[in-house]
Amino acid sequence: MLACFAGTTVWAVELNVFAAASLTDALKEIGGAYEKQSGDKISFNLGASSLLARQIEEGAPADIFFSADEAKMNGLAAKGLISDATRKSLLSNSLVIVTSSDSDLRITSPADLAGAKVRRIALADPKAVPAGIYSKTFLEQEKLWPAVESRVVPVDNVRAALAAVESGNIEVGIVFKTDAAISKKVKIAYEVPSQSGPKISYPLAVLKQSRHAESASAFVKYLGSGDAAKVFDKYGFIVLK
């Protein structure tokens, strides 16, 4: 028994990380690397931050929440569900308008979205999903929302919007730059400059309900480390200082 305690101080632990869909590829890579060095197991529940927050509110067994906007984290904080000391805003991103790679639709500016050629626009549900909310904010800033609102097809999350455009079912969509980067079947028609677009922020925190608060904090710390930053950067995320 003494020998056990003399070695590693914690048994291998399984952490449930609820994270925004746009973080899928980067987190899977970072999680894999962390598993090797820590011995802990990282399980991901990836989807729309709004859906994940809702599941956490209903008692889903999450240890860490990594959201694509501050609002969802604020909602959980207001209900006293997060460990406020562990909260930090880690990443930023930018929006892009995408069409499928073989499309001959020409979009050179956001105003083209209101043009006659565009019948439908795929957005992660602008009522609740961060990517959709950012897109709607951007379109409102450009005074285009009233014109394009009726063409919007709301989908479950930003990767669903990407998939809709990839499959050709919907001819144009707005996703994060990092989502467009991992897809070979879409092309970026217009990139929203980060200065003029909505302020995008990805906060993360350990949840109060976590039964592995120490291990969770360790992983959160790793996510903020230089090794993780390299991976996030590789996928195109902006790592906040």
Place this chain on the structure above:
Amino acid sequence: MTGAEWQLLWFTAWVSAISTILILPFGLATAWLLARHDWPGKSLVETLVSLPLVMPPVATGLILLKVLGERGAVGGFFYRHFNVDIAFTWRGVLIALAVMSFPLLVRSTRVAFEQVNPRLEQIARTLGASNSRVFWTITLPLASHGVIGGMLLAFARALGEFGATIMVAGYITGKTATLSTEIYHSFNNGEDAHAYRLLGLSVALAFLAVWSSEWFMRRRTSAR
């Protein structure tokens, strides 16, 4: 209940009703063939017809999306030649509901046809009635309660359809949102009161539809 909620209920009800009416001729024909005829490959037809009942609805929905989407065989045809969209419109909802409730209609009406005494049909034929006349004046009237029961069951199934609908038509408020997809989305968006009101409506509707379906199917026209 808000105006938007009544509108949602109305849309769900009418698209379910239209889908039931749409599948009726095909359902009756299929049920009659399965009830009264035998042919090599009959079991294959029976299996294919029952597939949407057993397959995960989202899987059926995925097949429909591939076929009815803008790049699909059917969807592409309608888009290129008539400029009509099917996927992500009420037409997609209609087809999803029709496909998902078809097996239930066929199963119920097949049982109803099988319960009609074949001797009565044979007697009619010996008296000179054509097959079609036998069907419309003997078989169908005697099976009518089972047929209505089957229609109500198919209607109830269409009302509650989710998986295929969400794949083919998505969730577009006011255009393709149905009772079930709206419950899912509004709950996830934290609109609990709205979701619970719709939940109550769903239970009431389903109860009514199934209860009346059972009532019809229990009553058999006596044939002496």
